[in-house]
Amino acid sequence: MPERLGLDRIATPIGTALLVTDADGNLRALDWHDYEHRMRELLRLHYGPVDLTDQPAPAGMRTALSSYFEGDLGQLAGVAWRIAGTPFQQKVWTALAKIPVGTTLSYGTLAAKIGMPKAIRAVGHANGSNPISVVLPCHRLIGADGSLVKYGGGLERKRWLLRHEGVEV
Template sequence: MNTHTAHIKTPLGIARLISNENGITEITVIDDASDAILTTQIPESLQNCAQQLREYFEGTRTAFQLQLAPKGTPFQQKVWTALNDIPFGKTYSYLELSKKLGDVKAIRAVAAANGKNPLWIVTPCHRVIGSDGSLTGYAGGLWRKKWLLEHESPVKQQSLF
């Protein structure tokens, strides 16, 4: 299976985009930028993804229209599909997500599947928070989760200084 990879700069670090003939398989943020060289010529299969991510960060895109092909178990796929239903600017708790999936007792499994989401930002796992409103676990780092939620917030915080 042919795969294509690109590395693009975002306000939160270098993002690695990977696709195959079925669609986008992975979007991850790389903490160690020395692991990646920015792509000067983005493969055709990733150009739309790179453009939509740029628009998201510019504040002109609130939803993604991409052919996605993440690899995961059937349960993980079910959780990731449910994540895609969380609207821009909204959050769900892990408990709400578990209820939506039909099994409140599956909260730990839902949280684990959320943490394995291979499609950073596009499948919005950052929109899932603790029942008490806390920013619980995020594979990309809590500071990125906070940034993303503030970026999507309909009420922009004004600086006093």
């Protein structure tokens, strides 16, 4: 039996965001309209067959995300989320949620923070499989030399998100 999830869309300054939520109101995925195919593939990989139906996300979640994009950067902490993935992926994704707004970390620093300093590439791979963009802030990971590297929504969105949060890039 496919997992039943709701799909909603909200306009942001950097494109239409797709919000996937479960029956309990938890965010399961956040991606961009121009990457919907990738989002659906990540959902399939994490949950198996998924039945997405148009359904409004919880009002509080929509408000929090809209407020974030309007400049109230602390609002993301109030978004309830739930993820499926390997234990390692979940460890990386949970660590992403702890990177403070307005700061960045290198992949190597995050690997060290989760107690696996040699797992830099694995951290990068898990980061790239993060199904909940923005809320689990994969955009806050940068290269060891401070360069912007890889963002599933495109480097221009990553640059915008970091500048929006006060990071000079």
